[in-house]
Amino acid sequence: xxxxxxxxxxxxxxxxxxxxxxxxxxxxxxxxxxxxxxxxxxxxxxxxxxxxxxxxxxxxxxxxxxxxxxxxxxxxxxxxxxxxxxxxxxxxxxxxxxxxxxxxxxxxxxx
Amino acid sequence: xxxxxxxxxxxxxxxxxxxxxxxxxxxxxxxxxxxxxxxxxxxxxxxxxxxxxxxxxxxxxxxxxxxxxxxxxxxxxxxxxxxxxxxxxxxxxxxxxxxxxxxxxxxxxxxxxxxxxxxxxxxxxxxxxxxxxxxxxxxxxxxxxxxxxxxxxxxxxxxxxxxxxxxxxxxxxxxxxxxxxxxxxxxxxxxxxxxxxxxxxxxxxxxxxxxxxxxxxxxxxxxxxxxxxxxxxxxxxxxxxxxxxxxxxxxxxxxxxxxxxxxxxxxxxxxxxxxxxxxxxxxxxxxxxxxxxxxxxxxxxxxxxxxxxxxxxxxxxxxxxxxxxxxxxxxxxxxxxxxxxxxxxxxxxxxxxxxxxxxxxxxxxxxxxxxxxxxxxxxxxxxxxxxxxxxxxxxxxxxxxxxxxxxxxxxxxxxxxxxxxxxxxxxxxxxxxxxxxxxxxxxxxxxxxxxxxxxxxxxxxxxxxxx
Numbered sequence: 001x002x003x004x005x006x007x008x009x010x011x012x013x014x015x016x017x018x019x020x021x022x023x024x025x026x027x028x029x030x031x032x033x034x035x036x037x038x039x040x041x042x043x044x045x046x047x048x049x050x051x052x053x054x055x056x057x058x059x060x061x062x063x064x065x066x067x068x069x070x071x072x073x074x075x076x077x078x079x080x081x082x083x084x085x086x087x088x089x090x091x092x093x094x095x096x097x098x099x100x101x102x103x104x105x106x107x108x109x110x111x
Numbered sequence: 112x113x114x115x116x117x118x119x120x121x122x123x124x125x126x127x128x129x130x131x132x133x134x135x136x137x138x139x140x141x142x143x144x145x146x147x148x149x150x151x152x153x154x155x156x157x158x159x160x161x162x163x164x165x166x167x168x169x170x171x172x173x174x175x176x177x178x179x180x181x182x183x184x185x186x187x188x189x190x191x192x193x194x195x196x197x198x199x200x201x202x203x204x205x206x207x208x209x210x211x212x213x214x215x216x217x218x219x220x221x222x223x224x225x226x227x228x229x230x231x232x233x234x235x236x237x238x239x240x241x242x243x244x245x246x247x248x249x250x251x252x253x254x255x256x257x258x259x260x261x262x263x264x265x266x267x268x269x270x271x272x273x274x275x276x277x278x279x280x281x282x283x284x285x286x287x288x289x290x291x292x293x294x295x296x297x298x299x300x301x302x303x304x305x306x307x308x309x310x311x312x313x314x315x316x317x318x319x320x321x322x323x324x325x326x327x328x329x330x331x332x333x334x335x336x337x338x339x340x341x342x343x344x345x346x347x348x349x350x351x352x353x354x355x356x357x358x359x360x361x362x363x364x365x366x367x368x369x370x371x372x373x374x375x376x377x378x379x380x381x382x383x384x385x386x387x388x389x390x391x392x393x394x395x396x397x398x399x400x401x402x403x404x405x406x407x408x409x410x411x412x413x414x415x416x417x418x419x420x421x422x423x424x425x426x427x428x429x430x431x432x433x434x435x436x437x438x439x440x441x442x443x444x445x446x447x448x449x450x451x452x453x454x455x456x457x458x459x460x461x462x463x464x465x466x467x468x469x470x471x472x473x474x475x476x477x478x479x480x481x482x483x484x485x486x487x488x489x490x491x492x493x494x495x496x497x498x499x500x501x502x503x504x505x506x507x508x509x510x511x512x513x514x515x516x517x518x519x520x521x522x523x524x525x526x527x528x529x530x531x532x533x534x535x536x537x538x539x540x541x542x543x544x545x546x547x548x549x550x551x552x553x554x555x556x557x558x559x560x561x562x563x564x565x566x567x568x569x570x571x572x573x574x575x576x577x578x
Contacts, residue, residue, distance in 0.1 A: 007283075014276060021269055030265055037272035041279050048283040055286075068288055072230055076275060079237045083268055086244050090264050093248060094257045103265075 006047035013040035027091050027101040031084075038080050045069045045076075112163045112173065113156035114149065114181045114221035121145040122214035129207035135200040139192070142210035146189045149217070153181045169289070170228040176430060177224035179576050180361050183434060184220055187354055187441040188213065191346075193554040194449035198346040202249045209249060212242035213350070220358040226365060229278045229288040229319075236274070236326065239358060240267050243351060247343040259342025266335045270325040277318030284312035290369050308373040316370055317381070323366075327359035329415045330388040337396075340408035348404070349448030352411040353441040360418050360433055368425055382423045383509045389416030390520040397527045404457045406527055407447060410483065413524060414440050417498055423513065424501035431573050432497030438565060438572060439494035443479040446558045449551070450476055455543040462531055463540025472544060473535045475555040480528040482562050485521050490565040495521060497569075 013036055020033030049069025056065040095101055128141050156162040157178040192199070192210075200206040219239030226232045244267060248260025282288060321332065328336035340348040371378045393413030400406040418436055421429035450472050454461055466473040482491035499517055502510050535542070565572055 010279075014272075017272065021265075027261065027265070031268075034265070034268045034272055037269075038275060041272070041275040044276075044279045045282065048279065051283070052286045065286070068230075069282055072233075072278075072282070072288065075230060075234065079234070079271075082237070082241055083271070086241055087264050087268065090244065090248055090257075090260050093251055094261055097252070097254055097257055 003047060003051045007044065010040045010044035010047065013037075013043065025103045027094070027103055030103060031087055031091070035080065035084070038076055042073045042076055045073050112165050112167075112171070113152040113161075114178075114185070115171075115218055115225075116163055116165075117149050117152045118214050118218040118221060121149055122211045122218065125207050125211035125214060129205070135206045138206045138210065139196040139200055142213075143189065143192055143196070145210075145214070146185065146192060149214075150182065150185045150189060153178065153185055153221075157182060170231050171222070171225045172227040173225050175576070177361070177365070180224045180357075180434065180437070181221055182575075183437055183441075184224075184354055184357065185217065187357075187437070187445065188217060188350075190442070190554065190558065191350060191354070191445045191449075194445060194551060194558070195346040195349065195452060197548075197551075198344070198449075198452045202344045202346065203251060205249075209246065209347075212246055215242045216246075216350075216355065220354070220361075223358050223362040224365070226362070227290055229281065229290065232362060232366065233275065233278060236323075236362065237271065239355060240271070240326070243267075243347075243355060246347040246350070247339060249347065250344050253344075255342040256344060259339045262335060262342075263339045266325070270322045270332070273318050273325075274322030277315040277320075277322065280311045280315030280318065282315075284309040284315065290366060313374060313377065316374055317377075319366070320363075320381070323359060323363050324385060327356050327363070327415050327418070328412055329385055329419060330392045330412065331385075333389065333392060333412045333415075336412055337405055337408040340411065341402070341405050345404065345448055345452035348408075349445050352408070352448070353444045356411065356415060357418075357433075357437040357441065360421070360437075363422055364430070364433065367422060371422075371425060379423070379509065382419065383513065386416055386419045386423065386513060387516060389413070389419060390516060394520045394523045394527075398523070400527070401459055402457050403459060403462065403531060404451060406531075407444065407451070410524065410527070411444065413520065414483075416520070417495060417517065420498040420502050420513065420517065423509075424498075424505040426501055426504055428497060428504055429501035431576065432494065432501050434576060435490065435497050435565075435569060435572055436494040439482060439490040439562070442558050442562055443482040443491060446475060446479045446555060447483075449555075450544075453545045453547060455545075459530060459534050460540065462534040462542055463538040465535040465542035465544070468542055469544050469547075471552060471555070472547070475559055476535060477532055478559050478562055480532055482566070484525045484528045488563065488566050490562050490569065492566060493569040 017033045017037035017040060020036065021030050024030050024033065046069065049066040053063065053066035056063040091101055124145060125142060128138055132138065199209050202209065216239050219235050222231055222235030222238060226235055244260060244264040247263050248256055250256035325332040340352055343351065389412060393409050393416055397406050397409035397413060400409060418433060421433045451457060478489065482489035485491045485495040499514050502513050
């Protein structure tokens, strides 16, 4: 399959994530949308990695070109896991104090 | 490498300290000693006396600039713990963990000052940010702190997503995560050559730029800053507003001193727009604030605008300027927040008549405010001076226009800083301040002495840089 399809899919997922973050009012769903954004990036990195490898593979059969992209994906996963643990802890802390996970609550800070 | 490894180790050490002792004073002193050890470790590294060698495959490079910046940051953190240590341990039940998180933030900053690869930049930013989300929410029973923490976390994670998208696009365009400068023919930057930069890379760089602007709270990505600084416990707010913000600028400088060439005119236009909006929003909104804590939050946005001058100018003076600005801004803001944390009432009225009840604290506040406003004989003056000089030295473009804007908004900032001075010295009232220890007063004196000393001899700071 041509690389464009992967790019379009990744960008579509990314945009769904952004729209979700901006419109949803439930903290957990906002959080899921952020994860969706990160996973769209993962998909894009893997696709680019394959693209760069294919470009070199024609002339050099033992190349390791493009391997960095896949390595980066692992780092994103690790960091996302760390963020999830911290983020869910924060949401639980908020829920304990207010019995709700509604984002509208955040507007109270403004003065 | 020393700073990265030692700060991570010290973080783990602080976590174990809570098993051995629950005495908060002991924990604070252990943290101070660990910070001093880290400081010595980094200085030893700077002078090549002893440094841990790790083969990073070119992903990290340790230049004099980054190492010296680390020294300044660690020294500022030491002063921060000296002044606000008691507030930190009082925030909650887990005193040792707060210090552990601070050490992890320092580890992230040490990576940010030396990365040579987008992967390390991403890791550095995250290692710096994730502990901050926790520190912001460390007052667990306080609703405002909870809100601030959730807000900071959601926005921070969102900006991480944007930054990763930018990195992925840059990878797609170039096929590597390394940060190599564009090769110039005869040192001459031809327009056609610049225009050959792939579109994907241009978009990617702009996305990374936007995400980093978020981290340093420059307009139009500043909206989280006042709420988060207001809601976070005062001690951690000062940490975020000073040390973390300076680290964000070092990351921007590391990345864009090499990469900005590829954006050419686009870079200058975007940067000028960002500087102007940041200065306008930061300064004008600060004028209308009634709470000193919120005013300091907006003033931190305004100072981010001034630090952006270094990104526009991109020359050696800008590098020196950002070092001096880090010192000037950190010392003054840490001091102001440390005194603020001791007050009952954060509003302007709360400062009324402080000069009568607490002459020393009022005097310290006055010096800090004068330094932030950029009055001569304080280091804040030279910080602004270097920034403006850097922009003026940069020939062509918007240099003169930016300088004039900078001076005008520096004058605006004098207004809201002097309102606090007026409240302290010329209004009747009894400002209520919690009891301060002798150590706290000594720390303040140290800050004042440093501000005035570097204000008269700024070359001392730079002499260490060029040793």
